[in-house]
Amino acid sequence: MLKINCPFCGPRTEDEFTCGGQSHIARPVTPAEVSDQQWADYLYQRINPKGVHYERWRHTFGCRQWFNVARDTVSHEIYAVYQMGEPKPSITEKGV
């Protein structure tokens, strides 16, 4: 049971949230101009790191806001929570 620190509501349990998968994936500005492969990458290609994963979460049953989380896929430790639209923070061994 993860505890996630919503940037607006504070720490809440995982079941109030929805995970939106890998973050920082920009939609192609002109979809008509990308190849089928590029489009497929945008839709389906996702990394699967052992370690820090930068992902989107939505506080579905709270403030309904999307935000970003840097989570360790092995230990579930959450290194950082940052706003949607902000760049990813760098996570060293000691944290952010």
Add this chain to the structure above:
Amino acid sequence: MASLAAHSALQVQGLTRDEFSVREITDSGLIRLQTFHRSVGSVENVAEALGMSLPGPGEVLAGDAITVYWSSPGEWVIRVPIGSEQEQLVSLQSRFEGLFAVVTLMTDSRVTLELSGVMARDVLARGSSVDFHPSVFGNNRCLSTRLAGVPIMLAYSAQHDTYLLFACRSAAHYLLDWFLASSEDC
């Protein structure tokens, strides 16, 4: 032909136990206020037009005959006496003229319940995993969460140690049934 009776179709049967009670509050009108908070200065402009500060995350602020609850960034729930809800709606719409702010009546979609009793926090803890201890969720604080699967907004008042709960009116009967079952030992 007469006007439609303002029939509160789902008048809620409250619940009274030794250590826990639920009663419906029927004198509140609720208005949702939204602004595009990503625009610089939008929130300040709205506050100025409203004539009072707008509460920040988790806060409740009382104004002149209105109480404002923070709901999400750029979104608040305004509680007014039910008799003046139409008047307030119109007044707000005119105050926000020229601003990108939206006010929508939401009275009909909500049921407002007051929870009281020494076991109120325990009962809430049976349907939600939020920390309701007054040191964490204290006077004039509000939050949105789920209670027994039903999305709710909750506000705490230390004056009489009571909670105000707003939920979808269509789920009112389910919530009351749940309160009944979850407070048998109270």
Add this chain to the structure above:
Amino acid sequence: MKRTVKRHEHARINADDPIHFSFDGKRYRGYEGDTLASALLANGVAVVGRSFKIHRPRGVFAAGKEEVNAFVQLEEGPYTEPNARATLVPLYADLKATGQNAWPSVRFDGLAMLGLFKRVLPASFYYKTFKWPSWHTWEGLVRRIAGLGKAPSQPDPQTYQKQTVHTDILIVGAGRAGLMAALEIVREGHQRVLVLDEQEKFGGSLLASAEQADRAWLKRVLADLAGRDNVTLMSRTTVNGYYDHNVLAALERVGNHLGTQAEQSQPRERFWRIHAGQVILATGAHERPLVFPNNDRPGIMLASAIREYTHRYGLTLGDNVVFYANNDSAWDVALELVTAGIKVTAIVDVRSTVVAKLQRRATLAGIELKLGYAVVDTRGRSGIKKLLLRKLTADRDHLTGPKESLSCDLLAISGGWTPAIHLYSQSGGKLIFRDADTCFVPDVASQAVTVVGRANGEFSQPLNLQALWSTPDVSSEYQWIDFQYDVTVSDIQLAVRENFISVEHVKRYTTNGMSIDQGKTSNVNGLAILAQETERQIPEVGTTRFRPPYHPTTIGAYAGRELGPLYTPGFQLPAHVCHVALDAQFEDYGGWQRPEYYPRPGEDEHQAIAREVLAVRNSVGLLDYSPLGKLEVHGPDAREFLNRMYANNMVTLKVGGARYGLMLNEKGIVIDDGVLVCLAEDHFLMHTTSGGAGTIHQVLEEWLQCEWMQLEVLVTNVTTQWATLTLSGPNARQVLEKLDGDIDLAHDSFSHMQYREGTLCGVPARLLRASFTGEVSFEVSVPARHGQALWEELMTAGKNYGITPFGLESLMVMRTEKGYLHVGADTDGNTMPQDLGWAGVIAKKPADFVGRRSLSIEVGQDEQRLQLTGIELLDSSADILAGAHVLSANGDSSTGYVTSAYHSPTLGRTVALGIVAGAHARQDEEVTLFYNGNRQAARLVKPGGYDPEGERLNG
């Protein structure tokens, strides 16, 4: 087993409060403070159970949750609980228990003869035997014989609760270490402290101490802690699981100790979800048995258990007690028993040298010492009578010397101690093996947890342990490791011979550690023997993974009160009361309780639906459509945003206009449809599928918050703010006109697919002329508080027109008669708009929209895609069900399926829709339908069939 005539004076039982109970039909007496096990032992009951596989007679082995034999069926009827451990059941008045896995009784079990077949029933015998001629031949017999207790067959009459608790400090275990930690914490002045203990009373192993100092300390500390406001002490609460982010689960036994007399208003058990800032685990350690031939007889018990029964429950379990040990802790128990006046005849120890001080004290106490010996056999089927021993060689690898014998009526065994590190492990903490004490202890934690006391391998006295994992040079067949599942050393050896050498494989192959005690006494012995058999070191073998729950948990506790009608939130319509009054047949649609149809007395479902459909087509009907999704979209960029969200062109939608739109996801799949209304340049009203408003609201917000953050748009979900009633039929207008209102409803003023706002009977009203039935329809929305009143008004106004309430089933018939698709029924997870005939509409739209790019990929252009079509049965009197397949030409495979099918009272035949490969180019083609083995001839046709020109619609 010796009967205890009189309890020792300092026993923690209330001798003034005798309790009567029964076991296997016989009545006995115990005392308040007893467990069922201690009471049975007091009464000299030696055999309390039969082993799982070969029905060996078994007696009480331990004093707590390490118990491996004393499983009873507690109570009967709806209160029955199988596999209750007698050592954990507090005695209560009129408790009723029976032995399990035996017939007619545990004392005389007909299936005991299975013991003769042990050699052919080794680990995993069921993979190799009972297969010919077919395993079904044996299934019935095996099912009857297998298992232990009997599952209840009646609903549980008691309730359970679930609750969350937040605490700054959680201390698990209120024994000495846990209580000392608590004292230190309160001195530091922390906010909220929660101390949990699984036993009936606090104190852990202090409760088994004979020392007056221990008792006084316990009393004083408990009083201190109980007096503090910020400290909560809970007994009877077992912490069961340790999860991420310091969230733990615990089960509180609120009423179990009261048996069937517990108060109904209290839950039987309460499941706690604990959020802890910091956790301190003081969970103690479990004593291990030694493994030797016939080590499972009644009367062979853990040394620490005997200590507890003697001091805590005041029992004298034997007159002629022998100890068999490999460490010093057992010697302390032996000496304590002697002090308590119990005769300890001998200590057999595998170690050839033992601390001089202990030897001296034992000899002084009159105990014979047999150092450097191993037990090679025991005798006494329903209670140990004697043991046979031989000397060990110096390296303990072999036996030497002649067989000697010792008589005894109670054998206390101690093979060492296993720290209870289950919760610590579940938290992600790493373990390290301590050779000296042959146990795994906590190493590096990965959450905010500290382990103290014996759980951390902190033993108050050095154990000086020397391991003898099993008796060498004798058969391994009858050396028990896992008593409950009858796993012996020979089973481990078999697993290794069959090349199962990973500890996880050996566990599953032999079932060692998989029983109710989950290996508390068998895990380490098992893996140590595996290490020996495979010539590896113990740390190399490792432990199996620890998973919650640590202790069996009643399933009802996980459910709490969310059962039956409370299982999931249900929503009622604003006019619910009216539908009830009309005897509506309700069904759950996406959480909403909605009328399927309104049967009149004597009508069945088909008759009711047929009547409703014809009433709507011929005159007028009324449907509560309130769950219809209604989202308001505001802002200077609203139009642009909606144009990106819908597949069709919305930039051209004029103020006051309404347009049916299709919404896709980025993969081009249809996710929703509905009518979009333009209320003003920067204000739109979006309708979504009933029950889909929440989902679409989330979709819109995701785009606005994550991708298009600069678009100035605000979305408000007003679905439940408005009650929406649909008036439908050729007389719909006439009925609506009877209500006071300021909206011009005339045919020429208000046509199909238009929207009007105004007042109706003095209240704000929104009217949309959209139709799902194919008749003239008005979707009338008023603030939900007026929903019931509006229903009543319309029913009154429509009386002369025979206005008929109709439900969703009737609506589905009518929309299928018109060939209107229902997203989710006629579309699946692959349906793209071109499959629905929208290729032309999309071609006309210049702008990009969500999902557009996905339509032009190869698979989206395949002509053989499943496309929406009507399906007509050649036999007009036949029917078909949704889900029927459309067969390929050679009848070999499925090329699509029927998605909607209803009997049409209007057309007098079945109407059906489906999605079929390449259907658009195959109109009028004959096909074969296949359903459940039956075939039917059909033809692909245009969807619908009723009023194809839409004349009724535009009336």
